[in-house]
Amino acid sequence: MSSANIIEKQRTATINPLKTCQPLGAMWAVTGIRRAVPLVHGSQGCSAFVRYSLSRHFREPSEIAVTSLHEDAAVFGGRRNLVEGLQNVAIRLDPSLIGVITTCSSEIIGDDVIGFIKAAKEELKKKIGEKETEKIKIVPISTPSFVETHLKGYDNAIKALADHVADPSEPNEKINIIPGMVNPGDIRELKHILRLMAVESIILTDVSDPFDSPLRPSATEYKPYYPKGGTTVDEIVDSANSVGTISLTKYAGSGALSLEKKYNIPAELGPIPIGIQNTDQFMRNLKKLTGQDIPDSILDERGLLIDSMADLASRYLHGRTVAIYGDPEITSGMARFVGELGMEPKLVLTGSNSPEFVNDIEKVAKETNSEIDTMVGQDLRAMEVYLKDNPVDLMIGSSDARLMAKEYQIPLVRVGYPIYDRVGYHRRPIIGYNGGIHLIDLITNTVLEKYYEPEHWKLQQ
Numbered sequence: 001m002s003s004a005n006i007i008e009k010q011r012t013a014t015i016n017p018l019k020t021c022q023p024l025g026a027m028w029a030v031t032g033i034r035r036a037v038p039l040v041h042g043s044q045g046c047s048a049f050v051r052y053s054l055s056r057h058f059r060e061p062s063e064i065a066v067t068s069l070h071e072d073a074a075v076f077g078g079r080r081n082l083v084e085g086l087q088n089v090a091i092r093l094d095p096s097l098i099g100v101i102t103t104c105s106s107e108i109i110g111d112d113v114i115g116f117i118k119a120a121k122e123e124l125k126k127k128i129g130e131k132e133t134e135k136i137k138i139v140p141i142s143t144p145s146f147v148e149t150h151l152k153g154y155d156n157a158i159k160a161l162a163d164h165v166a167d168p169s170e171p172n173e174k175i176n177i178i179p180g181m182v183n184p185g186d187i188r189e190l191k192h193i194l195r196l197m198a199v200e201s202i203i204l205t206d207v208s209d210p211f212d213s214p215l216r217p218s219a220t221e222y223k224p225y226y227p228k229g230g231t232t233v234d235e236i237v238d239s240a241n242s243v244g245t246i247s248l249t250k251y252a253g254s255g256a257l258s259l260e261k262k263y264n265i266p267a268e269l270g271p272i273p274i275g276i277q278n279t280d281q282f283m284r285n286l287k288k289l290t291g292q293d294i295p296d297s298i299l300d301e302r303g304l305l306i307d308s309m310a311d312l313a314s315r316y317l318h319g320r321t322v323a324i325y326g327d328p329e330i331t332s333g334m335a336r337f338v339g340e341l342g343m344e345p346k347l348v349l350t351g352s353n354s355p356e357f358v359n360d361i362e363k364v365a366k367e368t369n370s371e372i373d374t375m376v377g378q379d380l381r382a383m384e385v386y387l388k389d390n391p392v393d394l395m396i397g398s399s400d401a402r403l404m405a406k407e408y409q410i411p412l413v414r415v416g417y418p419i420y421d422r423v424g425y426h427r428r429p430i431i432g433y434n435g436g437i438h439l440i441d442l443i444t445n446t447v448l449e450k451y452y453e454p455e456h457w458k459l460q461q
Contacts, residue, residue, distance in 0.1 A: 003362065005374060006358065006376065007386070020150045021143075022149065025181060026143045030157060031205075032231060039099065041102050063093075078111050100138060101153075107146075140160065156254070162258040166237060166238075169240075174238070174243065175200070185427045186431045193432055197290070214228065246268045250269045272330060274337050279431070301433040325383060331357070335372065337439065384404050393447070397412070397416060415439075
């Protein structure tokens with residue numbers, strides 16, 4: 001019988017979590033804007049942890065400001081910290097946009113962030129003038145850390161940009177793309193597809209260069225320093241004039257729905273284009289919204305992926321059992337892809353509580369004619385206990401389960417965020433047909449390394 005077998009959480013405590021708090025997602029989104037600065041309205045640790053987490057995954061520094069709330073703010077509020085912080089960032093860094101990101105402390109205190117921003121603007125006008133002040137977009141982003149996950153923070157940030165920055169004027173014949181929390185390599189692959197389709201786009205938001213910048217001192221902007229690339233504020237303003245919006249994730253589509261509601265821009269939510277079926281759907285969405293035909297160059301890339309599957313799947317991958325964990329969109333996308341490869345997704349696990357995720361896995365179970373044990377809103381300890389009695393051939397997910405994989409001697413294919421015990425994964429796409437080729441090579445080589453001797457006769461066939 002094909003179904004998603006829901007395994008309920010057996011305890012209240014979280015051990016080895018598979019998620020982090022909302023502000024990280026918001027900081028990720030704001031970093032993808034040209035000359036933008038995330039300003040975290042919270043304690044120093046709220047920004048320090050995220051900087052550390054991002055740096056060890058991308059191997060790049062991250063510019064994140066913080067209002068540095070202390071004990072007195074819990075009593076008197078954080079107005080002074082935020083007003084002074086906004087002034088310091090505006091004067092010293094000359095940004096195009098400041099994203100004011102709340103945290104658990106500022107949310108519990110009940111700070112009037114919108115009111116504080118108005119007060120800060122009045123103070124700024126006295127110091128740098130009204131014209132210079134109005135050039136800086138200051139966007140409030142509510143991200144209470146004590147509920148939901150980093151994906152919700154990303155979603156709230158994109159929605160805030162749509163609500164506070166997007167402004168309609170003349171139609172631009174462009175397509176808005178909300179990529180979700182994917183790597184620079186994925187966004188570059190996305191741009192490659194759009195170029196082949198001859199489609200102009202606005203990426204909301206583009207982290208490809210900010211998180212993977214070229215080291216070119218002679219061409220780098222200094223005083224203040226900003227990395228190359230990112231979506232410009234003007235492009236975000238212009239997103240209200242596009243022909244449609246495609247969110248690569250169903251789990252962070254509020255910005256697309258907001259643009260649809262306010263400006264009548266058609267929205268398509270997901271699925272993330274991992275594997276054949278999902279990428280085919282993405283291409284259909286692009287064609288429907290833009291009217292552009294799919295060129296032979298993209299069909300050739302699809303054919304290369306099909307050829308790779310024909311060469312490798314039946315020989316080395318068919319019937320292999322897999323445990324997949326991570327963010328819901330990537331986890332469900334990978335589950336469908338391994339099913340396309342003839343593998344069996346035995347366990348899927350995400351830290352988000354999402355009914356939509358369960359629906360996606362139900363569909364994958366029917367497509368693969370298999371029972372998939374499904375854990376929603378759970379942690380890596382739950383997977384550890386499960387794998388002790390239900391071993392699998394392969395694990396797919398982030399570096400956070402590397403010690404578990406080593407203990408149980410299960411090979412780990414690293415996908416998603418964070419990956420910090422290997423290098424270069426953020427540059428390699430997993431989306432699109434080219435991303436599928438990279439994934440099947442990665443999965444097959446991992447299987448060969450674990451389950452085949454180098455001189456094995458089957459490798460010589």
